């Protein structure tokens with residue numbers, strides 16, 4: 001039996017504000033010796049151990065992690081679970097990669113037992129990476145969504161997912177129709193949205209694989225079901241953009257296509273956002289849409305460099321979340337992803353600080369997903385989804401850490417050098433869901 005109250009003790013970091021706006025020091029809430037008191041899957045108290053220990057009932061178990069760092073569980077805001085087995089396929093550019101590997105891998109998800117096995121592995125591997133929440137693309141097969149949600153529900157996870165909509169320019173085995181895509185998505189929303197901590201995302205893959213009629217139906221469905229998400233791809237690759245222009249000559253630009261069909265707004269998640277014009281940036285802002293930055297994927301496919309300075313600068317910063325975009329992304333680790341985000345920013349002449357990077361994978365992502373009341377921070381009332389990072393996960397990192405003078409230094413070393421091996425433990429709704437083998 002799980003006791004109703006338990007606690008974690010150790011150094012902890014959460015964010016109380018956006019470091020892009022408030023600055024790193026004001027944004028960080030660092031407790032060198034914290035107590036996180038958990039009750040019924042939620043955080044009841046968070047603060048200094050000495051100040052809070054009196055609130056812990058006698059006999060409540062305390063897991064003590066003195067040389068680690070307790071963080072909110074990471075959030076991966078764009079990932080394709082059916083592509084788990086094609087990470088690192090010699091892809092060249094986006095359109096080659098989709099045709100040569102991706103669509104073949106996704107066809108196997110017609111088989112529900114394959115879908116279930118991969119969903120289970122994916123959910124396990126995200127936990128191993130310290131990721132507790134993700135926004136996930138399934139395949140065109142409704143069974144790929146049932147399998148994923150069923151496994152996520154069993155694990156008590158907070159997950160967003162949806163059936164991919166494609167009614168043209170893809171293999172026949174991976175296409176639906178306007179009506180079938182709508183009906184199957186509606187059925188999946190009824191079956192899963194709001195169950196446990198699950199939420200549905202209406203998922204037109206991108207404008208290239210949907211007819212105008214399918215985008216219109218997707219917009220109608222999304223509007224009819226408040227609280228659901230919309231996820232898609234935009235402006236990832238120059239050849240893709242030229243092709244999309246030919247498919248939609250009447251639209252002003254790429255985002256105008258989605259906007260025209262009612263696919264912009266709060267809870268709309270746009271993956272990549274690399275090659276956007278001023279008007280597209282403006283349209284993201286005005287509509288309250290979120291940009292999702294997928295740096296390892298963008299480097300792997302040679303797609304281009306996301307402009308974090310454009311997204312977060314100026315008077316009205318956009319909601320931005322980080323994401324792996326596996327299988328074009330090369331790792332499920334948000335630490336690896338933060339490291340790549342730093343490198344991408346460098347190539348664009350912007351220095352991304354470690355607190356900024358960790359924010360984009362925790363509270364910033366939660367905000368972009370309209371989930372800041374639920375996850376992404378360590379604060380009273382929030383769900384107890386937590387990752388415990390070992391800051392000395394390899395001999396080389398341990399050696400490097402000897403020269404870190406403060407927390408920002410240590411975070412920067414972690415995002416530059418660490419990976420899944422740093423995940424010491426993961427708590428999902430207060431339960432120990434993963435523990436690194438000794």
Ligand code: GUN
Nearest residue numbers: 080205206233297325328
């Ligand atoms: N654009 C359309 N589909 C995909 C996909 O599966 N991965 C990536 N990276 N881009 C896409």
Ligand code: ZN
Nearest residue numbers: 078080271325
């Ligand atoms: Zn993607």
